[in-house]
Amino acid sequence: MTLPKLETAARVGDQAFDALHAAISNGDYPAGRRLQIRNVAHELGISVMPVREAIKRLEEMGLVETQPYRGAVVKDFTPTELLHIYAVRRVLEVEAAAQGTKNLTREDFQHLDDLYAGLRRAVEDNQVIDYLDQDEMVLTTVYSAAGNPVLIEMIRTLWGRCRHYKIVGARDELDLGNAVHLLEHQERLIQAVKLGDSAAAARITAESIDAASARIRQALPRNR
Structure with missing residues (x-):
């Protein structure tokens, strides 16, 4: 390039x-x-x-x-370093999801629907970078509603650090025909925030990050 x-x-x-x-x-x-x-x-x-x-x-x-x-x-992060990043992400993003859900508006709901449609198109077209960008915009919309710009800045910094792993993970899911796995957490999160269910939004966020952490434990050591 x-x-x-x-x-x-x-x-x-x-x-x-x-x-x-x-x-x-x-x-x-x-x-x-x-x-x-x-x-x-x-x-x-x-x-x-x-x-x-x-x-x-x-x-x-x-x-x-x-x-x-x-x-x-x-920088190429080791599996241990990635797991540390995801552990911190879990703490911050669960809180951001819970707090953000309380403040989202109808306009935000429409924006989330539009972003989810973009997510689906990116998956259908096998556009990994577009998918990740749309995914981060979905989460940013929810998290930003928490009203804490420092929290968002810290989360986005951590996203950047694990971006390479996220690219590899998304490509692997597409190559294995597991496209549904790239959409299920976002769909459930959007449903939860529309209901104003902060506890469900927090739980779904935790499950998503836990699933990524499990994939790191299973896949990365074999590749090194």
């Missing part, structure tokens, strides 16, 4: 960060890929300084790490 040339403008470092973050999030830059500063700068058509700044920000987010003799690489 070749990065697009950037327009010369103010805050080139932000543009470099956005370009690299997008490449990591959509799987074009997989875990373990080296981020050679001069090569990245050449691809983007900018100097090395904004690239250094962008890589430093990605490292602070936990998406990039510096390795001996290799320099900056896209």
